[in-house]
Amino acid sequence: MSWKSMFRQRITLDILSGGHVLTDKMIPVPIRHASLVKGDKPGEVITELPFADKKRWTLVNIEWSQSGKRSAGKAAGGAIAGTLVAGPLAGIAGAAVGGRRKDISKAYVYLVGEDGVEHALHIHCDQKQYVMISAMLG
Incomplete structure (x- = not known):
């Protein structure tokens, strides 16, 4: 194994659908996780x-x-807890912390196999992962 291959960029994928194309083995459960490595x-x-x-x-x-x-x-729970513990200003802070935004972004990754057939993977994908995968495009 070369040094170059040891330090290749690796991205962990959280797969929603399409993972079955990633292997030729018969796996009885849906494939939910895989790694994508730059070639x-x-x-x-x-x-x-x-x-x-x-x-x-x-x-x-x-x-x-x-x-x-x-x-x-x-x-609402954060606002109530903050107000009870430390007053109205803490209630505002509690609402901000309790209501943080959760990233539920998704992407389709299109791959062409050695047989020339295109496949799509549907994955959970935040902005950082999107940028990293986009950088692997040819």
């Missing part, structure tokens, strides 16, 4: 799964949909 050639990526062979792909595109949600219940 040697422009646009080349390698997928790694536990207990499965690595597969080489060409990364052709990524489509990202930014989304987030706030929990009104947690904001």
Whole structure:
């Protein structure tokens, strides 16, 4: 194993659908996690799964949909707790902390296999992951 291959960029994917194409093995449960590793050639990526062979792909595109949600219940709970403990100003701070935005962004990652067939992975993908995957495009 070369030094270069030991320090390749690796991105952990949280897969929503499409993970079955990442291996030729018959796995009885849906594949929910995999790693995406930058290959040697422009646009080349390698997928790694536990207990499965690595597969080489060409990364052709990524489509990202930014989304987030706030929990009104947690904001209200934080406001009540803050007010009870330290007064009205703490209630405002408690509402801000309790109602933080949760990133629920998703993306489609388009991969072309060695057989020339394009496949799509639907994944959870925050902005940092999107930038890292986009940098792997050829």
